Amino acid sequence: MISVKNLTKYYGDYPAVRDISFEVSKGQVVGFLGPNGAGKSTTMRILAGFSTATSGQATVDGKDVFWNPIEARRRIGYMPESCPLYTEMRVEEYLRFRGGLKGLNRSTTRKRIDFVLERCWLKDQRRQLIGTLSKGYRQRVGLADSLLADPPVLILDEPTAGLDPTQIRETRKLIRELGNQHTILLSTHILSEVEMACDSVIMINQGKVAMEGTLESIRHMGGNRSLEDIFVQITGVVD
Numbered sequence: 150m151i152s153v154k155n156l157t158k159y160y161g162d163y164p165a166v167r168d169i170s171f172e173v174s175k176g177q178v179v180g181f182l183g184p185n186g187a188g189k190s191t192t193m194r195i196l197a198g199f200s201t202a203t204s205g206q207a208t209v210d211g212k213d214v215f216w217n218p219i220e221a222r223r224r225i226g227y228m229p230e231s232c233p234l235y236t237e238m239r240v241e242e243y244l245r246f247r248g249g250l251k252g253l254n255r256s257t258t259r260k261r262i263d264f265v266l267e268r269c270w271l272k273d274q275r276r277q278l279i280g281t282l283s284k285g286y287r288q289r290v291g292l293a294d295s296l297l298a299d300p301p302v303l304i305l306d307e308p309t310a311g312l313d314p315t316q317i318r319e320t321r322k323l324i325r326e327l328g329n330q331h332t333i334l335l336s337t338h339i340l341s342e343v344e345m346a347c348d349s350v351i352m353i354n355q356g357k358v359a360m361e362g363t364l365e366s367i368r369h370m371g372g373n374r375s376l377e378d379i380f381v382q383i384t385g386v387v388d
């Protein structure tokens with residue numbers, strides 16, 4: 150469903166992503182795991198069509214991200230790390246606006262808004278100004294937006310960052326449920342999140358894929374140690 154081949158991205162002279170390749174199969178929830186600055190957001194932004202690559206290939210549902218960007222983007226719901234929401238709009242108004250941008254007709258937009266407001270626990274906030282929402286609620290609006298057009302692929306960049314423990318738990322549960330209908334690539338540096346929400350893991354470090362596989366196979370490759378121990382060894386982060 151997502152295929153990345155030899156993807157490289159330089160910012161000036163700095164290689165943020167270095168020749169990475171990976172595949173995400175249909176229906177999988179995959180954790181994109183790595184320390185700060187590993188290149189997760191950069192890769193996700195490229196996949197979502199918000200940034201160019203220096204070289205390499207990427208397809209989403211068979212559509213080339215660089216050569217067929219409109220078709221590729223139609224298949225992706227992207228939630229960036231900090232959602233660029235319009236603070237002067239009300240939640241429902243914003244989602245209606247986004248539905249229009251995504252090419253949904255009015256009746257589909259209406260139905261989908263009701264669905265995503267319910268799914269993302271936003272029914273009581275539908276008429277609230279986005280600027281008056283707390284960070285956690287803004288994250289929910291970002292998630293609702295990514296689900297709006299019912300895309301087959303969700304690319305979620307640290308969806309639980311900044312949430313309180315209850316919201317984190319609810320969001321992980323939601324992601325798990327969404328995994329029944331969507332292929333999901335989810336970035337995080339929270340290891341327990343991967344263990345709770347994901348089928349498999351792609352670990353990246355310094356712009357390169359360091360290890361990938363199911364949680365079981367990663368633990369096996371790492372000598373049956375915990376995911377945390379393996380992560381610390383790979384990333385060289387010391388307690």
Ligand SMILES: Nc1ncnc2c1ncn2[C@@H]1O[C@H](COP(=O)(O)OP(=O)(O)OP(=O)(O)O)[C@@H](O)[C@H]1O
Nearest residue numbers: 160163165183184185186187188189190191192338
């Ligand atoms: N627009 C930019 N210009 C220059 N360097 C950038 C830019 N965006 C990211 N970088 C650099 O590229 C590297 C990878 O950044 P990226 O945001 O992809 O990492 P990340 O894995 O998402 O990190 P985090 O977990 O902290 O969000 C970092 O060293 C970062 O400083």
